[in-house]
Amino acid sequence: xxxxxxxxxxxxxxxxxxxxxxxxxxxxxxxxxxxxxxxxxxxxxxxxxxxxxxxxxxxxxxxxxxxxxxxxxxxxxxxxxxxxxxxxxxxxxxxxxxxxxxxxxxxxxxxxxxxxxxxxxxxxxxxxxxxxxxxxxxxxxxxxxxxxxxxxxxxxxxxxxxxxxxxxxxxxxxxxxxxxxxxxxxxxxxxxxxxxxxxxxxxxxxxxxxxxxxxxxxxxxxxxxxxxxxxxxxxxxxxxxxxxxxxxxxxxxxxxxxxxxxxxxxxxxxxxxxxxxxxxxxxxxxxxxxxxxxxxxxxxxxxx
Amino acid sequence: xxxxxxxxxxxxxxxxxxxxxxxxxxxxxxxxxxxxxxxxxxxxxxxxxxxxxxxxxxxxxxxxxxxxxxxxxxxxxxxxxxxxxxxxxxxxxxxxxxxxxxxxxxxxxxxxxxxxxxxxxxxxxxxxxxxxxxxxxxxxxxxxxxxxxxxxxxxxxxxxxxxxxxxxxxxxxxxxxxxxxxxxxxxxxxxxxxxxxxxxxxxxxxxxxxxxxxxxxxxxxxxxxxxxxxxxxxxxxxxxxxxxxxxxxxxxxxxxxxxxxxxxxxxxxxxxxxxxxxxxxxxxxxxxxxxxxxxxxxxxxxxxxxxxxxxxxxxxxxxxxxxxxxxxxxxxx
Numbered sequence: 001x002x003x004x005x006x007x008x009x010x011x012x013x014x015x016x017x018x019x020x021x022x023x024x025x026x027x028x029x030x031x032x033x034x035x036x037x038x039x040x041x042x043x044x045x046x047x048x049x050x051x052x053x054x055x056x057x058x059x060x061x062x063x064x065x066x067x068x069x070x071x072x073x074x075x076x077x078x079x080x081x082x083x084x085x086x087x088x089x090x091x092x093x094x095x096x097x098x099x100x101x102x103x104x105x106x107x108x109x110x111x112x113x114x115x116x117x118x119x120x121x122x123x124x125x126x127x128x129x130x131x132x133x134x135x136x137x138x139x140x141x142x143x144x145x146x147x148x149x150x151x152x153x154x155x156x157x158x159x160x161x162x163x164x165x166x167x168x169x170x171x172x173x174x175x176x177x178x179x180x181x182x183x184x185x186x187x188x189x190x191x192x193x194x195x196x197x198x199x200x201x202x203x204x205x206x207x208x209x210x211x212x213x214x215x216x217x218x219x220x221x222x223x224x225x226x227x228x229x230x231x232x233x234x235x236x237x238x239x240x241x242x243x244x245x246x247x248x249x250x251x252x253x254x255x256x257x258x259x260x261x262x263x264x265x266x267x268x269x270x271x272x273x274x275x276x277x278x279x280x281x282x283x284x285x286x287x288x289x290x291x292x293x294x295x296x297x298x299x300x301x302x303x304x
Numbered sequence: 305x306x307x308x309x310x311x312x313x314x315x316x317x318x319x320x321x322x323x324x325x326x327x328x329x330x331x332x333x334x335x336x337x338x339x340x341x342x343x344x345x346x347x348x349x350x351x352x353x354x355x356x357x358x359x360x361x362x363x364x365x366x367x368x369x370x371x372x373x374x375x376x377x378x379x380x381x382x383x384x385x386x387x388x389x390x391x392x393x394x395x396x397x398x399x400x401x402x403x404x405x406x407x408x409x410x411x412x413x414x415x416x417x418x419x420x421x422x423x424x425x426x427x428x429x430x431x432x433x434x435x436x437x438x439x440x441x442x443x444x445x446x447x448x449x450x451x452x453x454x455x456x457x458x459x460x461x462x463x464x465x466x467x468x469x470x471x472x473x474x475x476x477x478x479x480x481x482x483x484x485x486x487x488x489x490x491x492x493x494x495x496x497x498x499x500x501x502x503x504x505x506x507x508x509x510x511x512x513x514x515x516x517x518x519x520x521x522x523x524x525x526x527x528x529x530x531x532x533x534x535x536x537x538x539x540x541x542x543x544x545x546x547x548x549x550x551x552x553x554x555x556x557x558x559x560x561x562x563x564x565x566x567x568x569x570x571x572x573x574x575x576x577x578x579x580x581x582x583x584x585x586x587x588x589x590x591x592x593x594x595x596x597x598x599x600x601x602x603x604x605x606x607x608x609x610x611x612x613x614x615x616x617x618x619x620x621x622x623x624x625x626x627x628x629x630x631x632x633x634x635x636x637x
Binding site for chain 1: 319320323324327328331332334453455457458460461464465467468471472479480571572574575578579582583593594597598602605606609612613616617620621
């Protein structure tokens, strides 16, 4: 009797106790603190931007729309600047534009990197040598300086958010290519790939069925790294005055505040708001990246 | 074998410099901008000379700088001039050459970056080593760990926060520029030196705080790997004091890979340095670059960028050459 009831008990109780995927994910987040805090920060930034889109008049992100040089108040939450922009609206538009540049350059750069990394590592040959050589030569050259040359060669009146994304994208594929390449190189020697090969799976089947799924955490981490790098690069370019000057991109606002000596004139809120916004963006991306690293490479957990 | 290695690294360095010069030559020519024409168009608006005169001046300049020659000829002339460290003349401060502008500003940049990089390397690696050292006092580890969060924090943002809290609120440091206005630079005067140091405080702090986190993080990881090694266990069983184990067995071995880290970090150190300099209005390379950008002085932009690229690549190769000397196990051949 006992042997007959036991299986039914073990069968029925797990279905009640088995946690759903969401619960499992939330439990994982409780262990992976940096991923949790990073995602919460990102959610906060998204909520701030979306609420701004709904409640604010976004025309006020552009010059000569509101009273100038107002400190933060109930009417202008983050104050207004020398050119008559509502900084709250400028932050909302700036966050959206910064995110656009980051995600565009990050996504396309990672995609190109995955394709190049796979072909380079899996098929080897001339392409592998060319990509490796190209990356080796460019490694000692600071990427930012190449971006300065490119951005400096474009007429400032032509620079838009998409030009910025393109400038950042031009070299954004290098990092992901090298990461994917090295991972594929180790992975294609693993036994499960040999087994798949022996059982007659084609190249595409091995790439998409065997290697790619195992690489997803690495690719996700590379994507977040690239978004971080793109936000960082576009910020630095804008701070040097190479950004799209008419747009309230976060770096541009800081550049404008600097050229008008905002601190010296006592308009402290002007550079302060975009600086805090950038700290939150870059901080959340760095935390998410650390969390994904841990997901991709559980051995890092030892360092906790 | 070592000679061969050095020769190979130098050939690689020349290859890198050649690639960088090629990039700075061709990218500006892909775009449709003509620096000299733009410069004179701006002058014509303010100065009011006739279009015919302008065409004549542009033509004479084109002949003078060889801009009317075929592209490949220009390219070879450019490479030859780079090899002679001749980066052309400034369009904005005309008689002055780009190398003169760089020469004036370089001491500021080098002193700032050298001091901040050494300080952040020392502080970061010590904190990272302590954060990973199990026998370190608990309070030291608690203090060291939060610095990891500073990793990847752009020094420019740190600069704004420092300017706000220390410069603007507490009024403990000046808000920018290299020395107080109205002071005549006199390097043998102590009060002038102190004034300069006072003005370097915030930019220096911003650069240190912005780069220290990366060292803490990588050193902590390195320390965790090292403390499981057999030679550390052996040293413990020999009964050596904690301090000796820390210094001679743990820190020394963990530090080796960090030296390679210096070479890899050079690019971002220089990048941040430039932007922070332009932010604080220090008379270094950063401000030369920023002024050139805002006044469309293309020759200076390209010259400064190429100069920095060559400097960084050269330094990287030198650090790499240093590495086998530090770690005899590595015979790079």
